Amino acid sequence: MVENANTPLIKFEHVSKTFKGTAKTKEVHAVHDVSISVDQGEIFGVIGYSGAGKSTLIRMINGLETPTEGTVKVNDQDVTQLDKAALAQLRHKIGMIFQNYDLLKTATIYQNITIPLKLEKIPTEEIKQRAEKYLKIVGLWDRRNSYPSQLSGGQSQRVAVARALAHEPQILLSDEATSALDPETTSSILDLLKDINQKLGLTIFIITHELDVVKSICDKVAIMESGELVEQGRTIDVFTNPKQEVTRQFLGSSDLSGVPAAILTETQKHNHVLLIKFIGNEASTPVIAQLTKQFHVEPNIMAGSIEYLKEQPYGKLLISIEYNDNYDAEIQYLKDQGVIVEEVE
């Protein structure tokens, strides 16, 4: 497949969706003026509380929902303008996985992969090869004759992933795919998705309410609240430097790493309390050490953590520095070293 590197694979342009009210229900603005572009090979996550409009948003990509305003383009094709046949064709190229796996209970794992392919009239030989290939990729070839009721949640989701992959799609949509799973299973499914993204070059669009999903696999993230996108960008940027209050709230006020307010107030009587954020391990300790050398101050570490955003370490340090005359110069020095510094009020 030849892709124009400049054209985004999925593009929302000022998309809104309003569900008309009836006599009994109010009109609902599920999605309001959303613009997103997702490039080929990216893992893009939309995070928000339930009811934020994420489900409606993801369903517009494959035409399960249609926008009331704006356009949704996949591969430069306007999804809403496609006729039935073209839409079916597009959907074959977009796999989707769901929170409840949605496998046929009456069919074996193997049949769950082959039935949709048969309904698409793919040649039998081809179906056999694909079923084997993708069940092996998700590690469930041995269980091919089992029924979904005999599988765990994680295994069921793997089957759903294999079913989606068996259509050899260009895009994989994940609708809260890990929300019903325990943390361990979640991370194994996320590893699988990351693997697929890297090995098969699949573009993945994820909606979730779980921060960990975004942290561990998304290249880019958009935060959605009440139908609107509040902020979007590279995951690492949004996490390290959230622009909006809502984003901060969503990411958790974990910035202070659980330091009790009383201690903070007490410390602030004689000290500046600084929150230092840095990307990558190496920056942190030397910076603090250098600060001591240069300005003869003795920073005290109150709290700190290092998290990994898609394998990229991202650290936070809460330090206190006794009131001194060089404060402004010290701050400037830290900033010059490429870390993000904020004074905690």
Place this chain on the structure above:
Amino acid sequence: MANFISEWGNTLTTGLTDTLIMTIITLIITIIVGIPLGIFLVETNVNGMYPNASVHATLETIVNILRSLPFIILLFLILPITRLLAGTTIGIRGVILPLVVYCAPFLARLIESSLLDVDPGIIEAYQSMGISNYKIITRVLLREARSGIIRGLTLATIGLIGATAMAGLVGAGGLGDIAYQYGFQRYQPDIMYTSIVILIVLVQVIQSVGNVVSRRLTK
């Protein structure tokens, strides 16, 4: 015992055969009418694939009206239509239409409820794969609902056997008729009990087969 068999054997065999013929023919037509009707009830509803309020309301009304009529009333009520369609209102031929009209709405309701038991997520998943609604209904929905459908069919068949007992009123015969004619009107309890036992066995067999098949298909 030998006497009883030689005296009543033929009557009972004919009765059983008549009951079975009526049941089987009616059942086949009922399936042909009732399953699509059940599908229409589900798919024209608000959450169906082809929501259509007026079609749905019409179907609902028809089904509800037919479901509220006792078979014995229905049998006489539609006599003119039966004559028109079947050419006669007596015998097995004359009773098939009323039996179908009685049974199909019942089966449709049972099909409807078994289809509604299928997780809507599965349908959405197949829609997301670009599979046509027609294929989803015939190959996915009916498949997933199959054990419920078998249970519904079992129930409808047993209800149907009950209704055939009244077919005797228009001379269609059957076991129910024998129990009524000989047992009740001429007061011959042995023949009445025998026909009843055969009916009980018949119902038991159908229910057991239905249960086994339904369980096999569940997975």
